[in-house]
Amino acid sequence: MRKERYGQREQGQAILKGAALLGGAALVSKLIGTLQKIPLQNFGGDEVFGLYSAVYAFAVLWLTLAAAGLPTAVSALVAEREAEGDELGAQRIVRWSLGLLSVSGLIAFTALQLGAGLFSEWMGVPEAASAIRTSSIALLFAPAAAALRGYRQGQMSMLRPAVSQLIEQSARVAFMLMMLGIAVGAGWSGPATAAAVHGGLAAGAAAGLIVMLWPEKSSGKAGVWIRRKAAASTSGNTTTKRMFYWQEPRLALVKRIAGIALPVAAVSVVAPLFGLIDAFTIPRLLQREGADAVSAISQFGVYNRGIALLQLVLMAAAGAAAALVPALTTERVRGDDAAAAERAAFTLRLAWWFGGAAAAGLALLAVPVDIALFADDNGSAVMALLAPAALFGALQAVSGALLQGRGDLRSPAVNLAAAAVFKLALNAALVPAYGITGAAAAMVAAYASAAVLNALSLRSRLAVAGPSLAIAWRSAAALAFMAAAVAATGFALGALTHSLPHRAGALLTALPGVAVGLAAFAAGLIAAGAVGPQQWRELPGLSAASRADVWLLRLHAALRRQTPSSPHSREG
Template sequence: MSTERNPGPSAGKTVLKGAALLGGAALISKVIGTLQKIPLQNFAGDEVFGLYSAVYALAIMWMTLAAAGVPTAVSVMVAEREAEGDEAGAQRVVRWSFGLLCASGLLAFGILQAAAPLFADWMGAPGAVAAVRTSSIALLFSPAAAVLRGYRQGQMRMARPALSQVIEQTARVAFMLAMLWWAIDAGWNASAATAAVHGGLAAGAVGGLVAMLWPERRRTGAGVWIQGAETPKKRSSRPDGGNVRIVIWPETRKTLVRRIITVALPVAAASVVAPLFGLIDAFSIPRLLQNAGSEAAASLAQFGVYNRGIALLQLVLMAAGGAASALVPALTASRTRGDDASETAEKAAFALRLGWWLGGASAIGLALLAAPIDITLFADDAGSRAIVLMAPAAVFGTLQAVSGGLLQGRGDLKSPAVNLAVAAVFKLALNALLVPAYGIEGAAAGMVAAYGAAAVLNALSLRQKLAVPAARLATAWKPAAALAAMAAAVALAALALGALTQGLPARAGALLTALPGVAVGALAFAAALIAAGAVGPRQWRELPGCGPGSRMDARLTRLQAAVRRKTAPSPSSPEG
């Protein structure tokens, strides 16, 4: 018999806090990850950076294949059992998932070790063999960490997974920087240096796993004697005569494993398709450029320039993906408890609005500050045109991630996978059509179109699962006005800062333009949203540090009240 659990904080507050925590951790991780690409490109050049990016896309693909959607299945199944008060059942899900993923990681490690020459040949880079093999070591550790993160997310305990992500990326970058310095000092060739740098994947995976396995303070209580459903009448006692609790599983091991695989397979398809975007680019763009007349070295260099924009785009999309992953257990628990559908739909609508706002703000910022950001991070503005063309993908990619999380939380694990698969095929076709004629700018435009297709397909699928309230024209002008205000503020700031820093070295001037420009844009957008009333006390009080009675809550309330006083018509003004 399941015991009734204390519902704790409201579902909306849990969703927003969990989304903010995981989204923030993902953003911090990607910022740290970007740091490893900057010295690599600066010291080794775009050609080595392109080779590194191609091998990295392959490694991430295999790391995703090894996980095979099981972490999300763990999150869903644990959320179901936690909602019913079945803590022992949730732990059983984790044990079997842990074993499955450790086995799949070992298998993937063996395949990459054996087939590294074949993959390097397909990429047109025989020197990548050592890097492929080195990157595969991470497969021995990363699947286990992924399962444990899924378990904590299913329990709505986001702190440890967020910390694990940051530790994983920090360890990875620290190892990479040390090996890069060593390789340059020792004069290693490009193949050896790239292999050494890719050892950071394994170092990061070990760090993330250690963070998840680090013991916590636990409450003491009666022991648990676990008994299978196959022998429901058997009873045993501990040798020391201590008290135990008998747990009879409602399903056999075989049934449990089958359920894990059944839930995981649709998610696995989506998980595999997401890094497939990068893999498609890695295996198609250099070869298409070569077919158009570029030399092999030049095509890899152009691919490295293209990946500057990809690195910046991923800063946005990974944060959105982390926030979306927090939606899955929250909405699953809501569905299991039978919460009011209209309330759930309203929260889903707010999540989508946040996706529009944050994605739109990111796209505008990337487009307006493309050149100074490119110079700041990568020493020149060779990738600025591709960044400008790729900027709208921030909107569509964010919406795709959020809507995909909403679909998974409502039990639709198939649609996000199918929609992403269609978008990936579309991306491959666009590369073949646009890259020979327009180079990496064509690939950037193809990325926007592919993410746009995935977002539209997800939106159509979501309408069939949840009656999300449509945006009202009477209020749609508010975020539009906030985005326009932000664009104007960023453009003016960029022009002013560019003029003030004109006499400085190019990189210093770009830095002093990009950083203040980003800060001005963020502040202007947030202030405009609040001033226009697009975000009110009901929304901001759910955010960390903005609770009722807090200093930030008082400031935001005063700001909104002041704006309303200025915009309200005077009593003597004529109406009509």
């Protein structure tokens, strides 16, 4: 019995490590994809950046439609077959999944190749047709790579899918930068440059597929294909075991794959909707108000400067939120609603702090950040207006994860879809009158509505206590202290770096401003009594007696006039 428990514990640890590996790879991959937008705008300009952003949102939707859900279905069904020892059945699942995804990818590729002109007209950007056609080549490779990643995950082998994701993103960015250099050096037009850099989607997808198909040197396996086990050991003697498995009919297998894949795909399609709505509405609405096509797409590029920074904040919040799901799921299975409610309340408080600090910092440092990253301050007003979306987006991501941990996969998707419809209506109302600043206000309102809907859904499933008045004013005081520190730092460094080159001075203002803001906010939370040792020790890397914990205890003692060993805290 003890040996069995030890084996189960080891298996559980392996699963958690694999999930962390895959989640970390996804996070790094998204970070690379977001940061590559900076050189694209710097060298290509706002027109190329706007074209790229519009087509990329469209391409992501098609890639999601062609592949979403199948990796999850493959992973679940392969794990089921592996648990039964039916390796040939697992191979049959991956073959059928590869076939289905290859067909869906080919259909999507054909649709984009033939309909690129029509889709670009719907966007209001006819120049985007060539970029749409180039991006569609990725559909010939990405679905198959997704199926093979699902197969490996079903075998509890996470290393190769993680490496494949990183290689895919790295190859995409490398190809994009190479083509950007060629296009800028040769003086290509904006549409031609956007089409060239979109070839990176296909290059990355092909690289990711090659990694999944690459033979394993250690085992002699030919890529993904598995071999049957010819022998088994019984009491020290090697004997041949012949196992027979009843194969389900092909139609039944396809139905099982679709039964798992389609609901997951429906949820996945919701995520790119905000970007797709912007791509199909903002350029067209700007042109209706008198802007020419080039000016409209350039303004859309300026708008996407703020969106790129917003995505960095939301990516961090989503990555942290994903780590909550296993613990919340465990508490739900145990029926420990009190512990789940307490964890949910503290997690939402963390989301408020993280999102509020990010929003305040982005609003106050919008001008130096815009100049440092994108060479001018044309997008600083939009960045400042988008800043509150960092707060609401963080709350939406965390509350969505809390709902998933409670077993509710439907509500976050439905709430986000409703917010997307709200965003569409607001774009139609605000962009004609206020341009891209109206689009920024619409984004803030859309994320706020998604956060509110998620909060209502969560309250109906878990008795989460609202923030007390003491915690509210202490948090507000810490945020006000941070804002004052950042504003003062920005003003002082702006004066000191005035004689330096424009971007260098902005960079030397923005980076210290971010560092001062983080330190001031942490100190403010501790000084006001909003956070104590009991709370920060729940965070990763801040366990008792760790180096960070010791430093925070000293800061806590200095700010609260207590000794480091004191267990008391006025945290509410």
